[in-house]
Amino acid sequence: MDRKFFYFSEMGYNAYPQELADQYGYTALMFPNSIFDANVARDLWQMFLREHEFASEMGFDGSVCNEHHNNVISMQESVNISAAVLTQRIKGTIALIGNPLPIHDNPVRVAEEIAMLDLISGGRIISGFVRGTGIEQLSTNANPVYNRERFEEAFQLIRKAWTEPGPFRWEGKHYHFRVVNPWQLPLQKPHPRIWAAGILSPETIRWAARQRITYLVLGSALDATASCRDIYHEVAREDGWTPTSEHLGYLLHTCVMDTDEEAFEMGRHHFGSGVGRGGGAGLSGTGSAGSTTSGPHPEWNSPPGYMSKQAKTGAMAKQRQNSQGTYEAANKAGLIVTGSPKTIIQKFKHIIDRTDPGYLTFWAREGKKPHEATMRGIELLGKEVIPALREHRSALITGKEVTPWPH
Amino acid sequence: MAALSAVAAESRTITGLDIEVRRAGKGPSLLVLHGEFGVPGWLDAYARLSQSFDVIVPSLPGYGRSQRPEWIMSVRDYAAWVTWFARDIGLSSPVHVLGHSLGGWIAAEIATIAPQFIDRLVLAGAMGMKPESGEIFDYFLESGRTGIERAFHRPEQCAEYRKYYIGDWGPDQNEATEDHREMTCRVAWKPYMHSLTLPGLLPAIATPTLIVWGRQDAITPLNSGELYQRGIAGARLAVIEDCGHMAEMEQPGAFAGLVQDFLK
Numbered sequence: 001m002d003r004k005f006f007y008f009s010e011m012g013y014n015a016y017p018q019e020l021a022d023q024y025g026y027t028a029l030m031f032p033n034s035i036f037d038a039n040v041a042r043d044l045w046q047m048f049l050r051e052h053e054f055a056s057e058m059g060f061d062g063s064v065c066n067e068h069h070n071n072v073i074s075m076q077e078s079v080n081i082s083a084a085v086l087t088q089r090i091k092g093t094i095a096l097i098g099n100p101l102p103i104h105d106n107p108v109r110v111a112e113e114i115a116m117l118d119l120i121s122g123g124r125i126i127s128g129f130v131r132g133t134g135i136e137q138l139s140t141n142a143n144p145v146y147n148r149e150r151f152e153e154a155f156q157l158i159r160k161a162w163t164e165p166g167p168f169r170w171e172g173k174h175y176h177f178r179v180v181n182p183w184q185l186p187l188q189k190p191h192p193r194i195w196a197a198g199i200l201s202p203e204t205i206r207w208a209a210r211q212r213i214t215y216l217v218l219g220s221a222l223d224a225t226a227s228c229r230d231i232y233h234e235v236a237r238e239d240g241w242t243p244t245s246e247h248l249g250y251l252l253h254t255c256v257m258d259t260d261e262e263a264f265e266m267g268r269h270h271f272g273s274g275v276g277r278g279g280g281a282g283l284s285g286t287g288s289a290g291s292t293t294s295g296p297h298p299e300w301n302s303p304p305g306y307m308s309k310q311a312k313t314g315a316m317a318k319q320r321q322n323s324q325g326t327y328e329a330a331n332k333a334g335l336i337v338t339g340s341p342k343t344i345i346q347k348f349k350h351i352i353d354r355t356d357p358g359y360l361t362f363w364a365r366e367g368k369k370p371h372e373a374t375m376r377g378i379e380l381l382g383k384e385v386i387p388a389l390r391e392h393r394s395a396l397i398t399g400k401e402v403t404p405w406p407h
Numbered sequence: 408m409a410a411l412s413a414v415a416a417e418s419r420t421i422t423g424l425d426i427e428v429r430r431a432g433k434g435p436s437l438l439v440l441h442g443e444f445g446v447p448g449w450l451d452a453y454a455r456l457s458q459s460f461d462v463i464v465p466s467l468p469g470y471g472r473s474q475r476p477e478w479i480m481s482v483r484d485y486a487a488w489v490t491w492f493a494r495d496i497g498l499s500s501p502v503h504v505l506g507h508s509l510g511g512w513i514a515a516e517i518a519t520i521a522p523q524f525i526d527r528l529v530l531a532g533a534m535g536m537k538p539e540s541g542e543i544f545d546y547f548l549e550s551g552r553t554g555i556e557r558a559f560h561r562p563e564q565c566a567e568y569r570k571y572y573i574g575d576w577g578p579d580q581n582e583a584t585e586d587h588r589e590m591t592c593r594v595a596w597k598p599y600m601h602s603l604t605l606p607g608l609l610p611a612i613a614t615p616t617l618i619v620w621g622r623q624d625a626i627t628p629l630n631s632g633e634l635y636q637r638g639i640a641g642a643r644l645a646v647i648e649d650c651g652h653m654a655e656m657e658q659p660g661a662f663a664g665l666v667q668d669f670l671k
Contacts, residue, residue: 029548138547138548141596141597143592143593143596143597144592145589145592145593145596297548297549297550299549299550300548303547303592304547304585304588304589304591304592305588305589305592305593309582
């Protein structure tokens with residue numbers, strides 16, 4: 001397949017006092033919503049949606065939307081609502097990353113809503129599923145111990161609802177339905193492409209490989225992402241099949257401006273530095289396990305049973321930890337990509353050479369980054385970076401030398 | 408007081424699971440159901456009680472070194488398991504049952520379902536009843552260590568707190584604490600640490616019952632104890648002063664004395 005290039009923004013509520021963000025952490029459970037101003041949020045929505053629209057106009061293949069709860073880093077309380085709006089605002093693909101299945105008590109409704117989106121958009125939907133962050137198990141009161149079980153069971157139920165004729169009965173461990181018979185079914189057959197999105201949980205990578213669905217690496221460093229690809233391919237080999245680039249997605253913080261100096265200055269102020277200063281969600285972005293962005297309560301990232309012991313202490317957990325730190329260190333680790341178009345074209349060629357993602361998503365707006373700068377970044381990506389990268393084939397495929405990382 | 412020396416935990420297959428048990432003493436059987444922190448060791452209170460009773464302290468499945476089966480998903484599952492355990496180790500019912508915190512909730516459930524199983528019942532800082540005033544402290548919003556510290560009124564002055572919980576925890580203790588939190592999460596996540604049916608069933612309990620509470624319990628409000636007393640006919644509520652949630656560790660003498668007097 002030809003590589004696809006998508007645009008992503010958390011669409012966060014960025015009108016918070018900095019001292020509160022420092023006190024509570026951006027993804028923290030207890031960030032008080034008393035600071036929320038509905039008029040500000042209304043204007044932010046229009047700005048964020050215009051940026052998505054502009055990315056589409058500039059030649060991006062699609063937009064990515066997601067869902068978070070109970071914090072300032074994202075105003076998207078329902079990924080399906082974001083996607084519904086984007087179906088009317090952009091031309092290309094809308095990738096949901098995604099519905100957090102364990103927090104839903106009715107996965108059939110998720111199947112129905114995605115079917116609606118696929119029909120309304122004319123088959124432009126990619127349906128990502130996520131486990132939800134540790135913190136969201138607390139804020140939605142979803143028992144973290146059963147997070148993975150509920151994720152996997154809900155996934156099986158949704159896929160069955162899309163692919164097998166109803167009505168049928170479902171008596172599982174966590175979900176029970178007398179009648180499953182969703183009237184609307186997806187336009188794409190047998191169903192929209194499914195992604196599992198995550199932050200390098202080895203169990204999820206292996207599970208995605210066993211299901212033969214795309215694994216989307218969310219904002220993780222390059223070495224860790226390369227390891228993730230290795231795990232995926234190893235499991236596929238065990239199961240007797242060969243993945244293609246379509247089976248890996250990579251979403252990366254990307255700050256591009258006309259010059260390297262401008263880009264670094266902008267990124268340093270607006271893309272966070274591990275503690276999210278300046279409006280960023282922190283370099284771990286989604287407040288995921290292992291992130292340092294939940295302020296005084298890091299344990300909220302990992303409520304009891306949410307992470308396996310292997311995920312907490314294994315090699316990939318160490319890679320997660322090692323990749324955090326200063327803005328410069330994050331750039332060096334490939335956790336964030338900063339620079340002029342020329343610089344980041346070379347960086348992304350290096351990234352493609354080492355990981356060959358079929359879907360490359362630029363997380364190109366963050367926090368309090370000004371609208372004008374965001375629009376300029378989108379324009380540079382669309383007009384200069386994406387066209388240059390479309391031509392580039394991964395060294396993993398061609399066997400050529402890996403493009404060097406620019407210094 | 409020979410039994411004051413440490414009583415080693417033994418693991419054996421009971422109810423089809425590897426179960427860790429501590430046991431010492433002679434006399435009528437006293438089955439102890441621990442709370443959400445598991446059993447850190449042979450406590451002073453157990454040693455005192457073992458002067459008069461055959462004290463049996465299993466680590467419930469999923470706690471300590473006891474194996475966790477997938478099927479235990481509720482406190483009532485634990486209640487059923489306890490009666491199975493007692494039968495498998497050859498206890499003749501009725502037995503005295505002492506339940507602390509989460510174990511108290513399990514004990515109360517047993518009393519409603521299988522009254523013939525219990526001779527006399529002691530509920531200490533028991534979970535299970537939603538207080539009318541105050542809230543049960545939410546362990547899952549805090550670290551394991553914070554929860555344990557909060558369970559003691561004056562942790563630094565408590566010998567058994569200092570023995571078991573002070574200082575740097577090694578990986579084993581951290582892992583055990585997380586295992587206990589996970590197991591508690593399995594059975595008491597929602598509704599949190601209380602039952603919606605227990606209040607309706609308490610009047611069915613005819614078992615003589617002693618309720619023990621620490622005056623300064625900052626985990627389970629004293630009001631929960633008052634609700635237990637109000638619900639169980641003839642129950643007595645004894646409040647220990649200068650004492651938090653972990654009465655058996657913080658005031659072992661007073662605690663064991665109350666229990667001993669009641670069971671005699």
